[in-house]
Amino acid sequence: MLITIDTTSAVPLSEQVASSARRAMAEGSLRPGDRLPSARDVARSLGVNMHTVLRGYQTLRSEGLIDLRPGRGAVVTEAAAQSKAVLILKVRELADVASALGMTEDEVVQLVRGALRSPGQPVPHA
Amino acid sequence: MSMNLGPGQLVSWNRSCGLFWLMPAGLIVAATGVALSFSVGSYAVPLIVGGAGLALVGSARVSVDDSGVSVASTLLPFVRRRIPLDKITRAWSKEDTTLTELAGFGYRIQPGRTAVALRPGNALWLRLRTGNEFVITTDNAEDAAKLVNALITRKQQT
Incomplete structure (x- = not known):
């Protein structure tokens, strides 16, 4: 999954993280059962706060696109059909x-x- | 198609690569080796070592960001190889990479080329400043290569 964030944009960073994941699902590069990279890895790699990434993941969960399970990370749901x-x-x-x-x-x-x-x-x- | 990155843009590309059943298979082989070692003793050592090796390299996560390219074992994420961005001159993808040209399966070192070869097919190829090549087999290598080149271009402009 490619995550792109524009720090000059008015859109919150966490929403930009969520958008990147949605785009990957829409394009089919993230499929049901695939695991998203851990929030810590993404945060370190982008140079943003881990809670920002987690907030983005929470948004995706509330939309039913991913499951967040302790220890198993963020997994793309079956319901997140393209x-x-x-x-x-x-x-x-x-x-x-x-x-x-x-x-x-x-x-x-x-x-x-x-x-x-x-x-x-x-x-x-x- | 090339990609343009502005100065305020943060990017990270991330993908697991390898075959999903290799890591569990390796663990099972290693566990069988441990179980057998009680009856056959040191004859089980190759099973344990081979299984552990398979579990370690069977599945990996490759990531591309502003610091460079890195590939880490899924089982033990601290077993990783990092290539800083300023050591890379160019990246491209090759759809029909074979295990023969990478000299086999696993972490392969040949003169002039190092590879993390987990399956034949699409792979990300990096040309390093030293003249050597570094290859990682991964799906969607086109995007990874595009991103590496865009990151290099941006770094040169600043």
Whole structure:
């Protein structure tokens, strides 16, 4: 798994760690059953705090993409079939673009709802 | 395709390599050797040594970051080989690396080339400043090579 972190970005470092793992899952270089490198190794290698990496791993766990077991480390779940990681990645991008455009939460939700209700159609916008 | 790294970017690439069943297999062989040693005595020594060796090199983790390339045994992570970035001049990947050209399986030293050879196939090749080569068999070696070259370029620019 390739982890890239941009220290000049406003996105929290832990979220950037999580994004890197999601991308690896989406691309298929991390598959169900694969083990993520230990948080300590990643932290040492990047030169960031171990708790930053652990926070990123916690995010992935709350999304159901990895299992965190004491002593066994972080293992990619069966549920993290590629599609789900792709979706979460896209949602993250959507949220970033939307907030950069200064859109409100309701406007974004409305856009997504419109897209869901008319599959294959151009997205109606207000 | 090449990769560009900005000064504020932190990167780390990490992957386990080798065959997943080799380490447990080595441990089983070593344990069998220990069990047999009670009945056959010193005849079990090759089993113990061979099994332990297999367990040690059977599976490894290779990582690339700003400090260089390192490969460490999964079983005993302090058994590791580090190659500092400033000792590397160039990296590339070779899809059809054979164990014959690496002189066999395991940690192989030949004149001009050292290799961590755990299976045939894709491998990361490094050209060192000394003129020697260092080879690690790993999946996704293209990305590793790209990253090593990008890190070298960035280091030269600063």
